[in-house]
Amino acid sequence: MTTFHIQTLNAISPVGLQRLDRELFDIGTDIPEPRGILVRSADLHSMDVPPSLYAVARAGAGTNNIPVARLAALGIPVFNTPGANANAVKELVIAGMLLAARNLYHAADYTRDLVAEKGLAGKELDVQVEAGKKQFAGFELPGKSLGVIGLGAIGVLVANAAHALGLKVLGYDPALTIKNAWQLSPNVEQVTSVEELFSRSDMITLHVPLVDGTRGLVNAERIALMPQGGVVLNFARGGVVDEAAVLQALDTGHLHAYVNDFPSESGAVHPRVVTLPHLGASTGEAEDNCAIMAVDQLADYLLHGNIRNSVNFPEVVMARTPGTTRVGIFNENKPNMIGQITAVLADAGLNVAEFTNKSQGDYAYTLVDVEGEVRDELKEQILAIDGVIRARKIET
Numbered sequence: 001m002t003t004f005h006i007q008t009l010n011a012i013s014p015v016g017l018q019r020l021d022r023e024l025f026d027i028g029t030d031i032p033e034p035r036g037i038l039v040r041s042a043d044l045h046s047m048d049v050p051p052s053l054y055a056v057a058r059a060g061a062g063t064n065n066i067p068v069a070r071l072a073a074l075g076i077p078v079f080n081t082p083g084a085n086a087n088a089v090k091e092l093v094i095a096g097m098l099l100a101a102r103n104l105y106h107a108a109d110y111t112r113d114l115v116a117e118k119g120l121a122g123k124e125l126d127v128q129v130e131a132g133k134k135q136f137a138g139f140e141l142p143g144k145s146l147g148v149i150g151l152g153a154i155g156v157l158v159a160n161a162a163h164a165l166g167l168k169v170l171g172y173d174p175a176l177t178i179k180n181a182w183q184l185s186p187n188v189e190q191v192t193s194v195e196e197l198f199s200r201s202d203m204i205t206l207h208v209p210l211v212d213g214t215r216g217l218v219n220a221e222r223i224a225l226m227p228q229g230g231v232v233l234n235f236a237r238g239g240v241v242d243e244a245a246v247l248q249a250l251d252t253g254h255l256h257a258y259v260n261d262f263p264s265e266s267g268a269v270h271p272r273v274v275t276l277p278h279l280g281a282s283t284g285e286a287e288d289n290c291a292i293m294a295v296d297q298l299a300d301y302l303l304h305g306n307i308r309n310s311v312n313f314p315e316v317v318m319a320r321t322p323g324t325t326r327v328g329i330f331n332e333n334k335p336n337m338i339g340q341i342t343a344v345l346a347d348a349g350l351n352v353a354e355f356t357n358k359s360q361g362d363y364a365y366t367l368v369d370v371e372g373e374v375r376d377e378l379k380e381q382i383l384a385i386d387g388v389i390r391a392r393k394i395e396t
C-alpha cells in the first residue's frame, strides 16, 4: 500500500492531523520527497518544488504566500479553507472598531503608565485618572457608517455583525457570489464603486485577497474622500493599503485611527496605529476548523484525486466506481484534449466507466475510472499528448 508523505511547514492543529490514517500517511516537518504540504503563512515563493509533490493545502484563507500560478503550471493543486476562520476574523474586526472608537489601546497604556512609570496610588491615582480620561473620550457605533470592501466569507459576517451593532453598513464586491449574497443581511447597502464607498464611510474595513487588483487599494486619493476623523481597519493583508498614505492622513488628523494585523516598522510605532501580530485566525476554534478542512481536502485528493476548494484548479469530485482504476490528468485548456485522452484509453483496451472533465482559465483536470488493467506505460502515453501536464494512476 502507498504511504503518502505529508510535510507540515507551520504548526497545524492536531485535531486536523489526527484525521490522517497513519497506515496511509506519515507526517513531519522534515519529510523528504513530500506528496503533500500543509501550510499556514510560511512563504513558499522561493521554494524549489519537489518533483514528488502532488498538492499543497493552506489551512487558512489567504494564498498570497504560495506560488499558486507556478504550481498550477506543474499540475499541483493548491487548496485553501474558505470560511473556516471567518468568525475569528469577524470578532477581531469588531474588537478593532471598538478599540478605535473608544481609544482603548492608548487609554489602557495611560493607566498603566500612571502606576508603573509615575508610581501613583490611592487619591493621587484617582485624581490623575479623572483628569486624564477626557483625552480618550470616543464615539459610539450606532449611526456611524462602515464600508466593507470584499463581501466574501469574512466580509459578510462583519457586515451583518456591524448592522446588528447599529452601524449603517455599505458593501462593495464586484464579484459577490450567490452563496454570499444569500448570507448577507438585506440591510447592507451594496454600492457599485469603491469611491462611493470611501466617500460615504466613517470607517472602512478590508476583506479582499492580496492580488494585483487589490494592491494599494486604500490610497491617498481614496482616503481623501472619507469624512474627517475616519478609521481604516485592515485584517486582509498589509499590501492592500498604501501605508505611507494612511500614516500621512493620521498625521494631518484626517484619519483618526488605523487598526491592522500586519506589523511594519513605521506603522507599528505610530501613535494613532494599533497593530496586532497577525492574530486574525489565531483562535483554537479557527485553527481546528482550518486544519480539519485542509487535511480532509488534501487526503481526498491524494487518495481519490478529488479537487475541492482549490484556488488554481476547478472543483472536480467524482464518486469511486467499484472495480475500476482511477486516473487523474492535468492538461492545458485547449481543443481536442478529451478526444486525445479517450483515444489513448481506447487504444489500451480500457473501457471508461466514469469520466469528468472541467476547465478553469488556462488549465483543465480530468478524472476517469476505467475498467481493465492499467499498465505503467499508459501514463507515458497520456503524458506524450501535447498539452498534458501531469498524469497519475490513483492506486488506492
Ligand SMILES: NC(=O)C1=CN([C@@H]2O[C@H](COP(=O)(O)OP(=O)(O)OC[C@H]3O[C@@H](n4cnc5c(N)ncnc54)[C@H](O)[C@@H]3O)[C@@H](O)[C@H]2O)C=CC1
Pocket (backbone or CB within 6 Å): 060, 061, 062, 063, 082, 083, 085, 086, 089, 149, 150, 151, 152, 153, 154, 155, 172, 173, 174, 175, 176, 177, 180, 207, 208, 209, 210, 213, 214, 235, 236, 237, 261, 278, 279, 280, 281, 282
Ligand atoms: N488577518 C488574518 O489572520 C486573516 C486574513 N485573511 C485575509 O482576508 C482575505 C479574505 O478572506 P475571506 O473572506 O475568507 O475570502 P473570500 O474569498 O471568501 O472573500 C474575498 C472576497 O473579496 C472579493 N474581492 C476580490 N477583489 C476585490 C476587489 N478589488 N474589491 C472588492 N472585493 C473584491 C471577492 O469577490 C470575494 O468575495 C484573505 O484572502 C486573507 O488575505 C483571512 C483570514 C485570516
Ligand SMILES: O=C(O)C(=O)COP(=O)(O)O
Pocket (backbone or CB within 6 Å): 040, 041, 059, 060, 061, 062, 063, 085, 278, 280, 281, 282
Ligand atoms: O487565513 C489567512 O489568510 C490568514 O491570514 C491566517 O494566517 P495564519 O494561518 O494565522 O498564519
